[in-house]
Amino acid sequence: MSLDYCPGRYCGRLLVNTTAGVPIWGECGACPSGFRVNMEYHCSQCTGKPTLFQWLYLGFMATLPLVLHWFYLLHKHTEWKKNVAIQCGFAFIETTLAAVFTLLSFEPKGSLSLVTCSVQQISDWYTIFFNPRIKFVETVRCSQEAVYPLYSIIFLFYLFSLALMLFLRPTLAARFLTSEADKKKCNVAIYAALYFHPILVVIHAICAGLIYYAYPYLTILATMTGLAVYAVYWDMKVSRNVDFSLIFAITMCFCLQKPKDVFGEHRVQNIFIILWHLTTLAYSIIALGNAYTTSFTYTSFAYLAFVPLPLLFLLLTEQCTDPNHITVETGGMPL
Structure with a gap:
């Protein structure tokens, strides 16, 4: 009518x-x-169902607090220790529970689907x-x-995420962290989250529409930049003994190495971060492949073959960009 x-x-x-x-x-x-x-x-x-692109958008927004938690923890701890892994696990549990509670709160209520x-x-x-x-x-x-609910659902998710962090993080820290120094660092991580959660809320309130259309490109840019920066930072300032070629071989062909070689000093953290970057790159490629269609398509999976290329390029050109070579050629002292 x-x-x-x-x-x-x-x-x-x-x-x-x-x-x-x-x-x-x-x-x-x-x-x-x-x-x-x-x-x-x-x-x-409205009676529609979210497209794959929209689900990936929600996943992108949901992982932002998790990535910031992990970034802060890995930035403050130069070594991968048990307490770091435990706190990263806390952040993952809080984010997962917040996502589940948020989905249950929207129509159809009590279901993990959305209208x-x-x-x-x-x-x-x-x-x-x-x-x-x-x-x-x-x-x-x-x-x-x-x-x-693509706009309002993110605000509720951030609220659940912050509330669960304030409730679960001190409880789990008291239970699983035995050192007072580790508990203090855990409290500092909570204080940091109290800053970046409001910042995420303001960014979403203002830029939600722009992020919705640009998040695959933002993810690709952040992933490739982060991978390059981390590789250079870790290789130069933490340990010159870290062999990224070995790490890549271990990651791609785990069965060729002994477990004790894989989980040696610093290697667990390197493997974790490299795998995380590769996963997010694959995530963004799938999002781009389904950005302009309302139904799921398998075409984008063919482009996943390009996921390891940035890391391969970094490994192949590492020797050409070694600052020690430049310093020696110019007559200076090696780093």
């Missing part, structure tokens, strides 16, 4: 009642949560800027969550 025109891109009419089989519609305004205006200018309930409204254009994320002004005098308030 076509109704009278509603001004603005996101203004619609909500069905109020039905009298003698005739629907009665309300005034033009914002659609309630879980509804979106259609081409007939009335608010229709979503379709995302058609970037303005769907910023409906507050599209409230129409009638004759430049009266403003019709039509701001709403047109991308339900």
Whole structure:
């Protein structure tokens, strides 16, 4: 049924009642949560399912606190020790539980699935800027969550993540960390999270739409930059004995090495971080391959063959960029 025109891109009419089989519609305004205006200018309930690209977007946003937790822990601890692994495990448990509780809180409630409204254009994320002004005098308030629940669900996730961290982290630390120094470092990590959680909330509130369309590219850029920076930093400033060629061989062909060789000094941390970078790179490639389709496609899996290429390039060119070679050639002392 076509109704009278509603001004603005996101203004619609909500069905109020039905009298003698005739629907009665309300005034033009914002659609309630879980509804979106259609081409007939009335608010229709959203019944769609998230696409793979949208699930990957939610996963990207959910892993941001986890990555920041891990980055802070690995940055503050120059050696991979048991207490570091335990605290990284704490962060993973908190993030996983927060994601589960968040999904259970949205429709259909009690289920890990979601009901979503379709995302058609970037303005769907910023409906507050599209409230129409009638004759430049009266403003019709039509701001709403047109991308339900992709916008609000992240705020609830961050709330759960922060609450679980404040509740579980001290409890688990008291149970599994025996050293007072380790417990103190764990408390410092909690203080750091109290800073970056609000920052993530503000970034999402302002840039949610931009991140939605750009997160695969951001992931690729961050992954390749992070891999290169970590390799140079670790190789130069922590231990010149770390052989990245050996690490790559161990990662790709684990069965060729003895376990005691694999889990030697510093190698566990190197393998963990390299595998994490390769995983995120594969994640972003799959997201790009499914960015412009509403159904799952296997085509993007063919591009996963390119995932090891940045690491291979880094390994093959490592000798050419060794600062010691440059220093010796210029007559200086080697590093």
